[in-house]
Amino acid sequence: MNKMAENLMHALQYSCYGGGAAGLKHVEVPVPAPNQGEVLLKLEATSLNPVDWKIQKGMLRPVFPVKFPHIPATDVAGEVIKVGPGVTNFKAGDKVVGTLNHFIGGGLAEFAVAKESLTVARPPEIPAAEGAGLPIAGLTAHQALTQSAGVKLDGSGKQVNLLITAASGGVGQYAVQLAKLGNTHVTATCGARNMDLVKSLGADEVLDYKTPDGVTLKSPSGRKYDAVIHCATGIPWSTFEPNLSANGKVIDITPGPRALLTFAMKKLTFSKKQLVPMIIKPKKENLDYLVKLVKEGKLKTIIDSKYPPSKAEEAWAKIMDGHATGKIIVEP
Incomplete structure (x- = not known):
């Protein structure tokens, strides 16, 4: 792999409010680096939530997003590739479920940075798509x-x-x-x-x-x-x-x-x-509890549909339509 390709990743982003699915553009952007208390994840599945398109539409301005261009989506499952300073609970190779910061997003990409404080271990019994559906x-x-x-x-x-x-x-x-x-x-x-x-x-x-x-x-x-x-x-x-x-x-x-x-x-x-x-306040211990319930077979993620990243715009159109049965997942 040449040095250039190594530091770039595929992502979907939008550069202004509005535009719906057509506003999402496939781009190559630098792989983010984990800061203090953060982990870098190679994403295995991302689930979409209605709030994702509402942010794009400008319904939550001026709070979200913090800046353009914006890579949307926050609910992810993946593998830890690298840990930032001060991270104690995870190491490279760990499988996890997490929710990214809505201000920054980053879920519709190959890699994303997550806070250790909103990331939990994902047992091998739980497929990535099932885990990614859980957070929000x-x-x-x-x-x-x-x-x-x-x-x-x-x-x-x-x-x-x-x-x-x-x-x-x-x-x-x-x-x-x-x-x-x-x-x-x-x-x-x-x-x-x-x-x-x-x-x-x-x-x-x-x-x-x-x-x-x-x-x-x-x-x-x-x-x-x-x-x-x-x-x-x-x-x-x-x-x-x-x-x-x-x-x-x-x-x-x-x-x-x-x-x-x-x-x-x-x-x-x-x-x-x-x-x-009700305004959601995500808490690590609650996400951990939900993951354990899935592992024990007491809770399951109903999945409406799965899309590869190349067709993520179709997933976006589907979440905007509002009639999905369960969760919409983007999965490489």
């Missing part, structure tokens, strides 16, 4: 259930009646599986074609979101929901409200301006029913 989607489901909805995943505590919307999507599929580790009754909504899948993940009741009951979100067994893990978009508070128990809450994992306004209004009126906007 799995951690969002975990945080919504354990922190916001108060579900204890060891099965203790009183029963919690849950509604999970868009249960066949990236976050929803993990939310159903994780919820059923706790003492819960799960009602889930999804499209007609995914009802059997969502039942197989453990949901007690499944609604086709296009039917009258699906539109009103009524539980077939007449239950009121203690918490809603809201993974869909475009459902107004007025649809949730009559279905909630006295202290029921809607945990909105993609809160927009309207959700934040509703949240403020409910606070002002001292309503016991609450809309809770």
